[in-house]
Amino acid sequence: MIVRTAATGLVIAAAFAKPIWAQNMETDLHRAAAANDAAAIERLIAAGAEIDARDGSGATALLTATHRNHLEAARALILAGADVNAQDRILDSPYLYAGARGHLGILELTLSHGADLTSTNRYGGTALIPAAERGHVETVRTLIEAGVAVDHVNNLGWTALLEAVILGDGGPRHVEIVRRLIAAGADVNQPDGDGVTALRHARARGQAEMIAVLAAAGAR
Structure with missing residues (x-):
C-alpha cells in the first residue's frame, strides 16, 4: 500500500494488508488441514488465523482437507464457519469436490452448512x-x-x-x-x-x- 505522510508529504510504501505472523498462521492452517489435525486447526483459528485464506492454487484450508478426505479437519473448519462454497482457481469448492469424489462425510457436512446446490464446476456441471x-x-x-x-x-x-x-x-x-x-x-x-x-x-x-x-x- 502506498501512503503519504501528513507531516512531510513523502510517499512511502507500507505492507498494511496483513502482518507476517498472520500470513504464517494461514499457511499453518492449510498444513493442519492437510495433516487432518483438528486440534491444531482449532488453536490456529482461536489465535486469529483467517479461516478462508487461500493458498497458491486458490484453495482454502477446507478445500485442502476435502482433497484428502480428511473428515475431522473438515468438520473442525466447517463448524468454525469455513465457507463450503469457496472455489479455487479451477472452480472446485469443498462442496463440489466432495460430491464429485464421493467423500460422503464431508459432503453431508457441507450440505448442512449452506452448500449452494446450484453452484457449478469448470465444466458447468453440478x-x-x-x-x-x-x-x-x-x-x-x-x-x-x-x-x-x-x-x-x-x-x-x-x-x-x-x-x-x-x-x-x-x-x-x-x-x-x-x-x-x-x-x-x-x-x-x-x-x-x-x-x-x-x-x-x-x-x-x-x-x-x-x-x-x-x-x-x-x-x-
Missing part, C-alpha cells in the same frame, strides 16, 4: 453430474435428496443420467444410479448436444441392463 459419472451411488442418493436438479445440463451437453451412461461402465453401480435418477424424475429422453439420447448411447456401448432400465422408463 456436484451430481460427476458423482453419477464416477459411480458414487450413495453420493448420488444424498444429492438427489438434498434437491440438486437432476436434469441440469453441463457445458458438454450432458445431464447426470447421460454422463452415467456415456462415461460409466454399464455395471451395477451405474445402473443403480440411473434407476435413482429416473425415480427422481430425470428426463430419459433428454438428448446430448448432438441429439443422441441415453438409450442410443447405451445401445452403442452394449450396456444390456442399462438398456432394459431405460426402455422400461419410456426411453427412446
